[in-house]
Amino acid sequence: MTTGAPEIMKRPIIGWGLHDGLVVARRNLIQTIRVPELLFFSLVQPVIFVLLFAYVFGGAIPIPGDDGASAYREYLMPGIFGQTVAFAAAASTVGLAEDMKRGLIDRFRALPMSSGAVLFGRTVADTLRQVLVLTVLSITGLLVGWRINNGIFNAILAYLLLLLFAYTVAWIGSWIGLKVPNPETASTAGLIWLFPLTFLSNAFVPISSMPGWLQVVAAWNPVSSVVLAARELFGNPTGIPSTAWPMQHAALYTLISCAVLIAIFAPLAIRKYRSTTSR
Amino acid sequence: MSDVIEASGLVKRYGEVVALDGLDLRVSEGTVLGLLGPNGAGKTTAVRVLATLLKPDAGTAKVAGHDVRTKPNAVRRSIGLTGQYAAVDEYLTGRENLRMFGGLYHLKPAYVKARTDELLERFDLTAAANRSLRTYSGGMRRRLDLAASLIAKPPILFLDEPTTGLDPRSRLGLWQVIRDLVAEGTTVLLTTQYLDEADQLANEIVVIDKGRVIAKGTADTLKDQIGGDRIEITIADVAKANSAAVALRSVSTGEVSIEDDRLSAPVSGGSTVLVDAIRALDAQDVAVTDLVLRRPTLDDVFLSLTGHAAEEDNSPPPPSRRRGRGQ
């Protein structure tokens, strides 16, 4: 033995919880770099969506109130952004289910670290990955005719809202990841709720084209509000605005629903984390 | 010496299954306790309760003087845990894994760096230190796993079947590491299904089955408990097994066990018993191809305590195994 007794760090200014969370986030980001295939495929799907919707369905979906040639593509891109960040939740689900299966969660739980740190690190890393995803998607969008029409400052706000939404669904995804018994189930359970969540929204078609009761669901769906807020901030066509409150105050409703969802799912996920063990 | 692990009356249920059924354990400082039991005996559950991962349904446990229920973080500061399956990050390199755990133990970066190099060296992983774990063999992973739990030099170490799945050489290597740690003052609770492992490493052995302690003591006291030496014979004609059993029973001090053409029975009285056995077998007209007197192994202990061998599952014994009753 050459090293002496363990030397403990001074408490960092950011606090132990944040420190531990960043150590875990760093580890999750290293994973992203080491398995570029994973990132690649998580990019391919939205890019395919952009191309499909822009070239195949685009002409068949009229945007009320805007009949410009590239109207649908401009309408579409924020929808794809919203859908993509929502689907990022599945990565949190699968990632945590795998950590659990490998026994890493057991090991983290036996360390004297704060109990929210592993989930905080996971959700932060999964959100940061979306920065790269949104960049690639934006470039694809620009290539097919999408434009930022409302200034760079508003565009940054739009991206920040999208990332906040990504962070929110990452908590929901994490909670599911801790609930499911194995990674195989995780890859199904992590996706299944995202299809209705994203398709019962204004992401691809205007709410005004849906049957009455669906319009209500879609108008109160936070995916619709984050997508609408992004359209407004990017200066893209929004279709005929719905009169429902969330659609009248899209950005505010997005902030409120993210806060409420995090307030519900973060404690649920942390509580589950505290009592979970691998089999 | 004081007890650094003390558990009493631990109960843990999973629905219908009672994984721990009033388990009592004590480990004194600087010693190795071998927790021995077959699959499903409750070894992992016991370790998880003591390492604060599971809350027991009943009973109390103190580790390093802290209650696992009410002071889990204090317990966590004193323990290292190596689970039954290597729990390390597949995508990180060996060095990155150790650094991550060092960071999570809140060790100073410079200390983590020095300690990481030291552990990599000690576990013979220096050459592979900068490779992702996906390129590691099972044995390398287990070594890194153990290294990770040593990063903060915990005074108490839980090792859940540390050598399962290792080849004999890696197994001996790991045994040596454990011996060195104990020589440095570490207290170890080790679970195993391998009786020779407990025999080799543990100062004290606790045998559990179905969540309860069925025997404890040193390897020697456990061996004595089943009557010391055993006579083992192989008979030429399997059809004579019953006659052979009758013969052995007349010289044995306990239960005769029969497995096809092999029989064994506990005896006392040293080598004269061999002569008696040969006479008795001869009287029963049983031809013997092999006959030995051997010191009992913990396998025998296990068999006599639980009615089934240690490495076998909890399933009923196969039909070919019949047991004679003792006199």
Ligand SMILES: Nc1ncnc2c1ncn2[C@@H]1O[C@H](COP(=O)(O)OP(=O)(O)OP(=O)(O)O)[C@@H](O)[C@H]1O
């Ligand atoms: N999470 C769980 N849910 C349900 N039953 C469980 C769970 N964990 C353990 N058990 C059951 O509790 C009992 C004890 O299991 P445990 O894992 O502690 O045994 P073990 O001695 O470690 O076995 P092995 O040698 O196979 O590792 C078994 O019957 C097992 O099936």
Ligand SMILES: [Mg+2]
């Ligand atoms: Mg086990």
